[in-house]
Amino acid sequence: MGLSSVKRPKQQTKALLRRVVGAYAAREPRLGPERWGLEVRGNELLLEGNSLHRLEQEYGSPLQVVAAQKLRSNARTFLTPPEAGSSACEVYYSYKTNPVPGVLRFLHEMGVGAEVISHYEFWLARKLGVAPERIVYNGPAKSDESIREAVRLGIQTLNLNHQEEIARVARIAQEEQKKLRVGVRISVGQGWEAQFGSPIARGQALAAFREAVQAPWLDVVGLHAHRGGMILSEAELTAFVDAVLDFVATLRSELGLSPQVLNFGGSLGTPTVKPLSPLDQRLNRTLHRDLSAPDPDAALSIERYVALLSKLVRARYATFGAPLPRIFLEPGRSLTGNAQLLLTSVLSIKRSDGDAYAIMDAGINHAESVRSEYHQVLAANHWGEPADQTYTVVGPICSPGDTLYRAVRLPRLEPGDTLAIMDSGAYFVPFSTSFSFPRPAIVMTDGGDVSSLRRRETFDDIVCCDQLRAEGS
């Protein structure tokens, strides 16, 4: 055809290595559907008895599906007293992780409170009927207006993120002539620091407590420490909790202060999710080596997390000879992450030069987290067929950045087929955009029942804030 058909040597080497890697690679995903309680019927995957492929056809694609049974069991585990006779931890769900009203209501009905980080989330909690004493307000970006509302309503606790907030919150409480229950957020030198919390290093956290205690309109009831990142092991949890408890000892000895509430934040990981390493991503991109899956059996479970955390607190308080504090937890991804999945349809297959691209109707516009975390993908209506095709799975927005999987082995796909991207219950929804395509509907399965939590965004919704009339300018 007048054009060279000789591949460049680098490409040839890459192609050869990819074949070698392919020959040794696992043919089955490391994390099979049983990990999420999915059943198999023929070549279809079922969630609580519902065919995923049919759900997508019925409710439209892409589609977020919440698994009520998993959500219920996660919440129950968090809310159960870690041992007979002990108090349960108090659980405040991190709204920002998955701010779907239907999911939030479900959790609230089970006894979970609201952890909010903005005026909007605060408003939403109230709109959902959450009592003020079941709302914890965190974060570095509280507006004066929202602080005033927290004072007026008398919320459970407002955690002072950093030193500058103390005088501001105290002033507003004074203006309202109403005491506010506050905590002081500290950072212990593990996980997040930067804009979050007063560091214990060089006495900064202690100074923040001292200032807060002296403010007459602040009732300092709590200590708040959210580690950030993902806590995946007992060792990481122990190191974090011990550092917090060391600081409690400092508070007791230096200020004679023993907080009524110890709030350990969230950060417990989802067993089937882990951050992708740059090396892993590179080997996947260049040699098509499978991304390495997390080992869910080695991960810290909710049950073990709650038990170990409680045990560490009880043991330390025994040495203090002090009554036990209330323990607050603010789980996000560990509570909802694996109770949700994203269904997306194959729009088209592009084959070119030995490479195959599966062009999906959802990409980073609805599944941003897949760029940096391991999320198992399952062929929802081709289960059990040999996974002998390597696809680059891309989304619909016109950008090369819209790539979900550089190279993933799947059965042969055709337009209309359904992929299930697992563990979509953390950070998929809040990071979703209306980039050229509307945001998906959300349904909940509860055994045989399927209910709509959120309808798909319409074209009109996307421009609901705009002046569309031709006469305006």
Add this chain to the structure above:
Amino acid sequence: MGLSSVKRPKQQTKALLRRVVGAYAAREPRLGPERWGLEVRGNELLLEGNSLHRLEQEYGSPLQVVAAQKLRSNARTFLTPPEAGSSACEVYYSYKTNPVPGVLRFLHEMGVGAEVISHYEFWLARKLGVAPERIVYNGPAKSDESIREAVRLGIQTLNLNHQEEIARVARIAQEEQKKLRVGVRISVGQGWEAQFGSPIARGQALAAFREAVQAPWLDVVGLHAHRGGMILSEAELTAFVDAVLDFVATLRSELGLSPQVLNFGGSLGTPTVKPLSPLDQRLNRTLHRDLSAPDPDAALSIERYVALLSKLVRARYATFGAPLPRIFLEPGRSLTGNAQLLLTSVLSIKRSDGDAYAIMDAGINHAESVRSEYHQVLAANHWGEPADQTYTVVGPICSPGDTLYRAVRLPRLEPGDTLAIMDSGAYFVPFSTSFSFPRPAIVMTDGGDVSSLRRRETFDDIVCCDQLRAEGS
């Protein structure tokens, strides 16, 4: 206070190096406000006579501001014939870059058409009154329904992204018994490939043309080649255009086909924006060295881009001895990027251990591009004051990823102060999310006139697709 006050050696070294770097650093931003035609009155920056700080106070913060005069001049430059007696290029604005109806309408009124990549964008163009013959439909993710609509309406051109699309589009045109004007998208081995276009390598693009030409219901009028990335120099543009024209020569000799339309896509950069290099980012993060600004005077201007591109086409067609084709351009960032800026307020300053964090009411939720591109930030109400403070500028969402600038020198800031993040007219709006905070309002300044293009998202808007009633489940 019972805690060590000794810094670790690594921290000490870093602190020392940061001081050295700071002493040698420029005290003025490399790109001053005059680059965008901003004026200075006292210590305030003015856009078309309007104080940015006051605009933000009046219309709420954060706020997107469109500069009509700049937008008009960019559009005029694109639409002006490159030399006396020559035809102007036909311009189709890339909707996905900045899908703000008020901006789109402004461009359409000047004679710019619509380049759309989804059913939603297609719908929006029609809603804005764009005639079908002024709509070009691109991208790898066209739904059957939207293709059918394109056939029925008779749009300007639908560009076939990849081989699989040819038969599908041909089938739909046949079903409708109506011929469709199509182009074939090619990739020339520069810039984007992957899911985009049929590669010229190994005859794939030629095979796609051959197949399309044989389809009775497709009228193959165009060749489409969108390079992707940023074209920043004459050399890059020349290499790209030459490669496309080489392929036109192949089409002529192999198929006897001379496309009526050559569509060169977009990708021209904005002179004041460039991709950040990993080294630059690293030195900024660790040593607080200023990010290196682009040199706008070295950048390829719109005028020069259009002139050079037209000249290359004319020269090549002279060698063909063929009449000139229509030239289509699909600019995105070069047309709107520098005609818009984002205003954001300081909510709080956190000082800790010598570091200062400016906590803003906008972060990556509204300015995602700042993570990977150089965007000048200007202190809108402290202009001319010594930029002797180093801030880490962070957004409001509770994530360490919500960092706009790791280290940037600015005048001393206080809550309520305004920062202007420049060149927000490309990819800020489509990548914006409702992550814990509503999306901002958009206004347009046109000389003394300020008009609202989009109101701020309300809390109710964010949950407009949800069932909020307590009785539902």
